[in-house]
Amino acid sequence: MYTRLLLIFSLASGTALAQATASLPEQQESVQSLIDRIQQLEKRISELEDHQRKQDAARAASTGLQTLTEIQGSQGSQEKATLAPGLHSEPAPSSTEVREAEVHYPSLQIRGFGDVDFSATNEKGSVSGFNLGQLVLHLASPLSKKVGYFGELSFTARPTGSDVQVERTIIRYDYNDYFKISFGKYHTPIGYWNTAFHHGAWLQTTISRPEMVKFGGSFIPVHFVGLQAEGSLPSGGLGLGYSVGLGNGRSSILSKAGDSGDSNDNRAWVASVFARPTRFYGLQVGGSVYGDKLSPDPGRNFGEWITAADVVWTKERPEFLSEFANVHHRDLRTSQTFNSQAFYVQLAYRLPWLESKWKPYYRFEYIHRPANEPVWDVSGLSSVTDLASSTLGVRYDITNYAAFKGEYRNNRTGANEPRVNGAFFQTAFTF
Amino acid sequence: MTTHQKFASRALITGCLSLCLLQSLIAQSAGDVDVAVVVHPDTPVSNLTLAEVRKVFLGDRQYWSTDVPVVLLIRAPVARERNVVLKVIYQMSESQFKQYWIAKIFRAETATAPKVVYSNDMANELVTAIPGAIAFIDARDVRPGTKVIRVDGRLPKEQGYPLR
Numbered sequence: 020m021y022t023r024l025l026l027i028f029s030l031a032s033g034t035a036l037a038q039a040t041a042s043l044p045e046q047q048e049s050v051q052s053l054i055d056r057i058q059q060l061e062k063r064i065s066e067l068e069d070h071q072r073k074q075d076a077a078r079a080a081s082t083g084l085q086t087l088t089e090i091q092g093s094q095g096s097q098e099k100a101t102l103a104p105g106l107h108s109e110p111a112p113s114s115t116e117v118r119e120a121e122v123h124y125p126s127l128q129i130r131g132f133g134d135v136d137f138s139a140t141n142e143k144g145s146v147s148g149f150n151l152g153q154l155v156l157h158l159a160s161p162l163s164k165k166v167g168y169f170g171e172l173s174f175t176a177r178p179t180g181s182d183v184q185v186e187r188t189i190i191r192y193d194y195n196d197y198f199k200i201s202f203g204k205y206h207t208p209i210g211y212w213n214t215a216f217h218h219g220a221w222l223q224t225t226i227s228r229p230e231m232v233k234f235g236g237s238f239i240p241v242h243f244v245g246l247q248a249e250g251s252l253p254s255g256g257l258g259l260g261y262s263v264g265l266g267n268g269r270s271s272i273l274s275k276a277g278d279s280g281d282s283n284d285n286r287a288w289v290a291s292v293f294a295r296p297t298r299f300y301g302l303q304v305g306g307s308v309y310g311d312k313l314s315p316d317p318g319r320n321f322g323e324w325i326t327a328a329d330v331v332w333t334k335e336r337p338e339f340l341s342e343f344a345n346v347h348h349r350d351l352r353t354s355q356t357f358n359s360q361a362f363y364v365q366l367a368y369r370l371p372w373l374e375s376k377w378k379p380y381y382r383f384e385y386i387h388r389p390a391n392e393p394v395w396d397v398s399g400l401s402s403v404t405d406l407a408s409s410t411l412g413v414r415y416d417i418t419n420y421a422a423f424k425g426e427y428r429n430n431r432t433g434a435n436e437p438r439v440n441g442a443f444f445q446t447a448f449t450f
Numbered sequence: 451m452t453t454h455q456k457f458a459s460r461a462l463i464t465g466c467l468s469l470c471l472l473q474s475l476i477a478q479s480a481g482d483v484d485v486a487v488v489v490h491p492d493t494p495v496s497n498l499t500l501a502e503v504r505k506v507f508l509g510d511r512q513y514w515s516t517d518v519p520v521v522l523l524i525r526a527p528v529a530r531e532r533n534v535v536l537k538v539i540y541q542m543s544e545s546q547f548k549q550y551w552i553a554k555i556f557r558a559e560t561a562t563a564p565k566v567v568y569s570n571d572m573a574n575e576l577v578t579a580i581p582g583a584i585a586f587i588d589a590r591d592v593r594p595g596t597k598v599i600r601v602d603g604r605l606p607k608e609q610g611y612p613l614r
Contacts, residue, residue, distance in 0.1 A: 105566040122538070122562060130552065150501050164519055169558035189558055195516045214557065251510070256501065256512075295510070297501035300541065335546065375543060419545040449552060 080167050086289060125168075127160040134220040140428075140441030151176040152445070155186075155218040165193045173218050184424045185278075186218055186242070197250040204276065205423060207243040208262045208291045209307045210342040211329040220448040224338060224367045224414055227425050229384045230406055231344060231361035237395055238361055239344055239384065240269045240309070242276035243289065258295035264288065268311035269323075273395065283320070287311035301334040313348075322349040335369035335378065346393045359388035361406075367414075378414040383407075404433045412443075421448035484589040484606035485534045485613040486598045488577050493518070497600040500538075500612050506584060507539050509551075509560045514582055522564035522586035523576055531570070531586045538613055541607070586613070 125282040132155040139147035158170040171187040191201035206213045212232045216223040231238045245266020252259040267277030270286025293305030309325040329342035343362040349355070367380035388395070408430030415423045426443040460614055489495065494516050498506070505511045512520050525532040526588060527544060541551060551563040567573045570591035577583045578596060589606035592598055604611045 079546065120546050126562075128555070136507055157556050159555050159558070159561050165559035167558075168563070191558070193512070195513045215553075217556060219556055220552075222549070258505075282558075297499075297505070298503075299516065300504065368551070415487070416545065 024055040032439040052356070063122060077192050122161055122164075125162050126158045127158060130159075131155065131156045132157070132448070133219055133450070134445050134447040136226065137444040138441060139443075140439055142439045152220060152447075157219075159312055162190075167191050167193070171217060174296040177435055195250075197252070198248065199250050200246065200248045202246045203249060204242060204244045204278065205264070207240050207289060207309065208247070208264065209239050209289065209309050209325060210327045210344060211237070211303070211305060211331050211340060212342065219449065220445065221420075221449045224378060224380050224424075225365065225382060225410060225412060226426050226443050226445040226447075227410075229363040229365075229382070230386055230408065231342075231363065231384070235274050237273040238346060238359070239327070240276065240287070240311070241274070242278075243268070243287070244276050245286070253287060253291075254294075256296055256297040257380075259292065260295070261290070261292045263290045269313060271315055273313065273315060283312055285312035301332050303329075303331045303333065305329045312351075315394060320351040322351055323347070323394075324349075335367065336371075338365075338367040338369070338378075338380075340365040346388075350391065350393065355390045357394070359392060360387070361386040376416045378416070380410075380412055380414065384410075405431075407431050420450065421446065483530075483614065484611050485531050485586050486589040486592050486606045487584065487597045487601055487613065488573070488587050488592060488598050489584045490577055490579075490581050491595070491597045493597065495599060496597070497603060500602050503601060504539050507535065507564075509554055512560065518582045521580050521583040523567050523573055523580075523583055524564040525570075525573065525586065526566050526568050531588060534613055535586050537541060 058064040059220055118165050134152035134155075135149065136152045137147075152435040156172045156174075158172075159167070161167045167190075169187065169189045170185070173184045173186050175182045175184070185204060187202035187204055189201050189205060191199055193199045206217055208214050210232065211226060212223075217229070218234070221224070225248060228234065230236065230240065234241060243264060243266045245264055247264035247266075249262035250260065252261055265288050266284050267281040268285075269275070269278040269282070271282045287310065289307065289309045291305060291307035293303055295303050306328045307326070309323070309327075311323045313323050315321070324347040325344060326347075327342060327344040330339075331341070332339040341362070341364040343360070346359045346361075348357045348359075361384070363382055363384035365380065365382040367378050369375055370377045370379070384391070384406065385408075388404055390404060408428060410426055410428045412424060412426030417423055424443075424445045424447065426445075428441045428443060429438055430441075431438045487498070495514060501509070506520055507522060507524075509522070514520060524535060536544065536547055540547055540550070554560050555563060555570075565576075566586065567576060570587045573585040573587050574591070574593045574596055577585045577587075587596075592606075598605060601612055603611075606613070
């Protein structure tokens with residue numbers, strides 16, 4: 020029995036081997052013809068490159084180093100010598116390739132972000148339906164090796180038309196990695212979210228920003244107009260970085276920055292420090308402090324002192340974001356003090372199956388402000404007193420540049436307020 | 451067991467073992483080629499830790515010295531060198547990598563993304579032509595005269611070299 024089985028197996032193997040051997044010459048023939056073709060093409064490319072080099076050398080000989088100056092622009096003479104075709108024993112680089120790889124100044128790049136949303140809640144008086152979200156244009160342009168410009172414009176749909184805002188406009192001079200100074204309008208470097216995602220809904224995992232950093236909200240000053248110095252600190256594997264800023268602070272409308280001028284004669288300041296330890300790639304721990312004098316009403320002034328801390332793990336398996344902020348207000352007339360707190364914790368995980376396109380997430384957020392907190396009441400802005408909110412959702416990346424998100428939210432905006440449930444959908448993209 | 455049976459079973463076992471050995475040899479020759487980190491000859495570095503290479507390629511270190519900015523060169527998608535860089539340095543997928551650089555520019559942390567090169571020849575040429583340039587090249591394709599830097603104190607083909 021054993022012998023028969025072995026014989027059958029041997030015969031089957033033999034047949035398969037014979038078939039494979041029969042097709043082998045054909046495959047070898049195809050492979051050989053492909054190799055020949057590749058060799059022919061390589062030879063042709065080599066001939067063309069030689070021809071190009073000879074032409075470049077002739078041009079350089081006739082016009083001196085004019086061509087090289089064009090290629091290198093404002094870069095040093097050492098670079099020009101390196102590039103000189105025919106002056107080196109090493110093979111000269113193709114000038115076309117080098118020219119393409121060079122940065123030209125200015126070199127404007129525009130990127131857009133957009134989102135279309137749908138919402139439906141059981142809140143009294145709310146209306147379900149679609150809205151256009153924000154259309155955002157981001158501009159970046161290096162102006163020289165050390166100077167760059169960045170801008171962000173938003174177009175927000177309103178009942179009366181579109182509202183256009185300059186969200187950021189920054190010109191920055193980089194001295195080196197340790198010192199970069201810039202002037203303009205920023206997103207205030209308090210906490211993590213405000214400077215990580217800006218107005219790009221596609222960049223953030225969830226549909227909306229946490230309430231504490233909401234655009235148009237007043238818990239922290241989202242924008243800052245002034246100057247900012249930033250860079251890394253020599254700290255080895257700790258990966259420390261810093262930023263310090265001086266600016267106008269909040270305007271008399273607390274949710275807005277003083278774009279056209281300060282609301283009082285007192286400058287706001289902000290300082291933040293973060294660590295990205297090399298040992299834990301993906302981890303960032305940071306802290307920030309902000310100080311300002313608020314003048315929401317004539318004759319009423321408040322000192323504002325914000326302290327914040329954040330811990331994030333930016334990898335997607337898992338992604339973990341959390342930050343906390345305490346806003347301290349002091350009535351400068353009565354010396355009465357008020358403290359409000361807010362935090363959120365967000366957890367997401369990029370699933371390894373189905374081409375890693377799905378990313379479920381959960382976020383819990385909380386805001387508490389004392390009932391008699393005068394600053395937001397004086398400003399006339401509606402502000403939540405005790406927010407507790409849960410968000411459960413999933414993100415599906417349709418392509419590398421577009422995502423679809425669906426969310427369920429359950430929140431309560433005050434201790435005696437009813438809970439509100441809602442379903443939200445968004446398609447967010449970049450272009 | 452007869453002599454024929456013994457012979458046949460030995461032949462089968464030997465055949466299977468040879469196939470396995472051949473397969474592992476093919477896999478090794480295709481996958482274990484080191485990827486060299488090369489820089490412009492005037493770049494003032496010759497040894498970086500893997501964490502420092504990561505910092506450079508993440509755009510967190512943007513200057514070699516005050517006057518020499520880092521110019522990142524990275525192979526176009528599908529190239530093996532790019533896959534090694536994404537896996538070992540960035541620890542990201544292709545889409546995460548794209549998103550990372552869009553976000554980096556959007557945050558105003560850098561004005562330019564890495565430049566794309568389409569062959570090791572092109573990488574060799576550009577890295578010797580552009581001051582401050584850094585690239586990854588298959589160690590077999592590194593041209594004489596190109597400055598190869600040590601990673602964690604090791605050169606390509608040395609034992610324990612991390613980029614392969």
